[in-house]
Amino acid sequence: MSTLPFPASVYAARLDRAAVLAADAGLDAIIVGPGPDLQYLVGVEGDTIERLTALVLGPGIVPAVVVPRMELAKVRTTAVGELGLTLADWVDGENPYDLVASAVGAASRVGVSDALPALHVIPLADRLGVRVELATPVLRESRMIKDAEEIAELRRAGAAIDAVHGRVREWLRAGRTEREVAADIAEAIVAEGHRTVEFVIVGSGPNGADPHHEVSDRVIEDGDVVVVDIGGAVPSGYNSDSTRTYVVGAPSPEASERIAVLARAQQAAVDAARPGATASQVDAAARQVLADAGLGEAFLHRTGHGIGVSVHEEPYIAPGNDLVLREGMAFSIEPGIYFAGEWGARIEDIVVLTADGCERLNVAPHALTAV
Structure with a gap:
């Protein structure tokens, strides 16, 4: 069979x-x-x-x-x-x-x-x-160029991981550890349509300043900014990957202002993602918004990576990559800002290039979400 x-x-x-x-x-x-x-x-x-x-x-x-x-x-x-x-x-x-x-x-x-x-x-x-x-x-x-069947599976994966982000407020609260929250998220990733959990990052407070922090036994506190970066493979083997930033209770004015800038940077990169643009131009669109706000040095990594049967594959949306983007390419757009010892934030969507722009496969709210 x-x-x-x-x-x-x-x-x-x-x-x-x-x-x-x-x-x-x-x-x-x-x-x-x-x-x-x-x-x-x-x-x-x-x-x-x-x-x-x-x-x-x-x-x-x-x-x-x-x-x-x-x-x-x-x-x-x-x-x-x-x-x-x-x-x-x-x-x-x-x-x-x-x-x-x-x-x-x-x-x-x-x-x-x-x-x-x-x-x-x-x-x-x-x-x-x-x-x-x-x-x-x-x-x-x-x-690199996804066929119609692949794009349909990436849409399915995007909707499934959006459904998990829609439930994060069920588990994320002060007094719980990152590990406890991550365990609930992992269970939901499977429940919402994935066959495997590829990764769960719950970075609270100062742990969020490490872009590849996974989970720890740190107890989440009131006022923490929390990065939740999650993904898995749907039954076809195609992957989801989406990051949202949450705050437990009320955010500080500084955090609210900086994360609003980050959301604008992410949108600028989405707007720049179209056939004929280079990977470095999309990266620069996000980077410029952050630099203009004095946050350029807080952006520590590339803007994105391709996705498909691998979570990370070509094309890489990074400085110096002059690859010309084409219709059918699928990749993440995920600028972040990180302040060592304090907090971090990242906003990530998967997009697929269309004839004249891109289709965003993740539609969960992008703004800082209070829980």
């Missing part, structure tokens, strides 16, 4: 496009190991283990999957089975690298996915007799 979230034809189109892009890049073959790229191309999920699983594709190559026999039944439930791709299974004691070499054939340039570890890359290179290189540019190009 198939476990695919999308029709097999979607995966066939992805395989065909990856082969064309490989040819454009001058690669004779691409070897893709377990990880986000394999999930995207054929729906096979999981991480690399000591037993090699690999998809081989490229111009003029009939796509083939080398897989341990003990994993064969699972792989057949994915697009590999639906599309009737060539399967080369092996058992312990046999050499899977010979099977990959047979699928590749004669080649002078071979790319490997960036999730394939040295454990497999080195023996593959030895067996192929070529210097392998990263296939990242090809696979990145494949995944």
Whole structure:
């Protein structure tokens, strides 16, 4: 029985496009190991283990999957089975690298996915007799432009995480620890439509000044500004990621004023997100609003990151990234301000670029929310 979230034809189109892009890049073959790229191309999920699983594709190559026999039944439930791709299974004691070499054939340039570890890359290179290189540019190009099915799943994920933010006031209050609040949020992430919880950040008071603080046993106090950054994967494997900033009780005038500036900065970046703009221009739109208000040095990270089958993927919305944005790209817009020893704040939405702008996939209130 198939476990695919999308029709097999979607995966066939992805395989065909990856082969064309490989040819454009001058690669004779691409070897893709377990990880986000394999999930995207054929729906096979999981991480690399000591037993090699690999998809081989490229111009003029009939796509083939080398897989341990003990994993064969699972792989057949994915697009590999639906599309009737060539399967080369092996058992312990046999050499899977010979099977990959047979699928590749004669080649002078071979790319490997960036999730394939040295454990497999080195023996593959030895067996192929070529210097392998990263296939990242090809696979990145494949995944950056979302198809209609992917956008629909990102919308679903966005609505599901918005529903969780809509319930935060049920759990966030003085006297509870960050860990207790996070446990309730994690349960709600699943209840509201996700299959997994990828992360829960509850940063209260001074902990909010650490952008990647997760949770602690700190007891939340009246007056705390609290950063809640949460996300998970919906059943298709596509991810949500959204941050809102809350205050327990009444905020200080300074916090209210600064977070209002942050909301304007986030909106400025959303307004700048459109085909033809560069990633750095979108980043600069948020950064300029904060700098004009004297808060530029409080913004410690890039403005955003792509999202899909990975929480973080291309494109990265960062200073110096001159990548021209295109319709179908999906990424976060999440400027933040952080004051060491005091508090922090971040506002994050996922957007998808449309023909003339962007669609915001998160609509939970952006203003500082009192609970």
